[in-house]
Amino acid sequence: MAAGGSPDAALNFGDGAVLPYSPAKVKAAPRGRTSSWSSLLLLLLGRTRKLAKVRLLLAAGVLLVLVLLASQVGPLMGWNHQPSLSASSPSRDGYMVLINTWRRNSLLKKAVAHYASCPKTDAIHVVWSENDPPPESLKTYLRNIIMSRSRNSHKPKLQFDLNEEDNLNNRFKPINGLTNDAIFSVDDDLLVPCSTLEFAFTVWQTTPDTMVGFVPRMHWLDEQKNGVVYYKYGGWWSVWWTGTYSMVLSKAAFFHQKYLDMYTYKMPSTIHDYVTRERNCEDIAMSLLVANVTQAPPIWVKGKIHEIGSYGISSLAGHNKRRNNCLNDFISLYSAVPLVSTNIKAVDAREEWFW
Template sequence: MTTSNLIAIRDGEINGGFYSPAKEKAAIRGSFQHRFVIFRRLRYIAKLKLLLLVFCALCGVGLLISRIPSSLGWNLRYPSSSFSSSRGGYTVLINTWKRNSLLKQSVAHYASCHGTKGIHVVWSENDPPSNSLKNYLYNIVMAKSQTARKPDFKFDINEEDNLNNRFKPIQSLRTDAIFSVDDDVIVPCDELEFAFSIWQTAPSTMVGFVPRMHWIGEKKETHVSYKYGGWWSVWWMGTYSMVLSKAAFFHQKYLDMYTNQMPASIRNYVTRERNCEDIAMSLLVANITGAPPIWVKGKIYEIGSFGISSLKDHSNKRHKCLNDFVSLYGYLPLVPTNVKAVDSRNEWFCCLEKREKKVKSRCEKSF
């Protein structure tokens, strides 16, 4: 027996049998397969956990997305079927008072806007409008309109001077959307069309160009007082809770709710104080929807030189109105927000113009 055979036999005896290369390979392969099975199981478990993690993440994102409209005030409590925006276009509701020259400019402008399907002038003066004024405005509407079917034009004549008149129901309207505006406020047609498109996405809320806010004032035990914040408050805080009806869209159903469903004590207050009908409308809409309004950032032009806001002690009266209305409601329904709608096209062109001006200025300086 050779030495190599003797070593092989001894090795085989040590391992409990004869040495065999095939057995050795099988043993190694078996160990490797066992480890491979364990590895595959671990990898399967890891994949399962990863899939579970991804599923949970997607569920979380879905939940977050579902809550975004609510946080923006677009997920409204009122049934959407009650505030249809299916009828295209809008009716411009112009509130006027002894400023016929401004009224002529305002009517001529809004008649030229493509989405205008009707223009109603809220007339609350002692004397009715003259035939010459009515004929002039009717002819200007027909001449300025850009649509095949001309807008309906009408004076809504009231027997008494009352700020509540601007929110009286209107019969046989062609549109669901009302654009409420003062006779001295001009909103460019493209800005108006953009705001209307925003309103169509949320027809039960107010969409406007003039934001206002409320501050929490003094707290005395269970009583809390509030302060009315003007434009500079909105600019400083970046928050608002109202858009004024001097330039705002809302659903025509709110005219009936304001006149026939809102507490008479609030309308009586507006009649007595000759102020704050716009705050009353904001509270009404917020009370119904539980949602904030939507501020559209855009250019508006005030062509008048005076109005109620220019009168002495106007701010203090607005503070008082807000607190008195809260007392009548029993709580404050206004919902603050810092969301605003911006037409990115205008922002882009504005930035482009500024950039061109800077380049032109640098070129001129170089010469």
């Protein structure tokens, strides 16, 4: 071949014949096994690049759909993804744990010890409705356990909210001197892991007017008699089966402290009297109150909660019948059913393998 490999160069095939150089003939000439593998490799690389482009386009399409869905979840749920509380508000720093207890000091000790260990717990209030005040030995024990279990330099403040009578309305009495708007209401026999509790708190911060909790329930249309619609109280299994709920119970839920005042001073006294007489349904009354204010559903947060008690009001005979009755009696006091049902659940994606 002539220097530089110009088109005027010649090819010598070894038999003395000299032919003019032809790029087309060079490409068409057999190149052996090595050349065949190279061609195959180039073909595979080309197809791989095409597949990568297709997958990239599909991923972009899926991402776009997720973004569009996320933009719609807020309006459907009544969420405000731009928190209404200012970044400097102390309400964004933590929450107060409001524990309802009655003659179960062993469970109360476990509950206080657990929630004192949660980093965002700013204060712990115990709703005490027994005839005798809490013994000093119990107070001392709980204060010591808070000092030892809390992982913060600022230790949660412990306070007993004393009541003269045993009444379930006591758990929603207003509390003076709160430094945070967020209240986590919980029974003394329920423990929510700290990481799960903090996730629920972040959900509540996006929509501080809404109840955010772990125990969902539903009101189902039952029947209609003489123009009056009756509803049936749906327990956990109906929620599990359908994925639909309209309430989260205050036995494990976040809500704004303003609802304590509204429950005590704004809600009809007939509901207070009903709860006092029946010794039941204060949680349904609170759900109706919040729904009536927000005109939106609550938010059910997925998370494991641990029951450490062996009995309670829900274990008594006839419990579901009483719940049905009070649900319909309470609804009759409103001009329309304030409860809003939903199928949406808040899930911490960091705890999910697939989402």
